[in-house]
Amino acid sequence: WLEEAAESGNPVAQNDLGMALLTGALAKEPDAEAAAKLLTKAARQGHAPAQSNLAVCHADGRGLPRSLRAALYWWTEAAIQGLPDAEQNLKRLKEEHPSWASWPPFA
Secondary structure (H helix, E strand, O other), X not given: OHHHHHHOOOHHXXXXXXXXXXXXXXXXXXXXXXXXXHHHHHHXXXXXXXXXXXXXXXXXXXXXXXXXXXXXHHHHHHHHOOOHHHXXXXXXXXXXOHHHHHOOOOO
């Protein structure tokens, strides 16, 4: 049912399935690229956990090219919604990369 719900555009299902694909749960081999695609769909719908999970993928280069600018963008989006993990990761990123404010915007 999870795959069906994700395919129908449910952002919670897209996030959950994306994370299952990323970690190799559901007795499947990990598929970081497919996971990143699902997380992107859910993040673009404003689902804060997916935004934070997608930021981690960008920060680590899992399933897509590493981009700290993209991670900054998605953690900011999730933090605006009050997601504690995103707030902590955003704070850490800014502390580790003091030049973050001069980075060009991520589109």
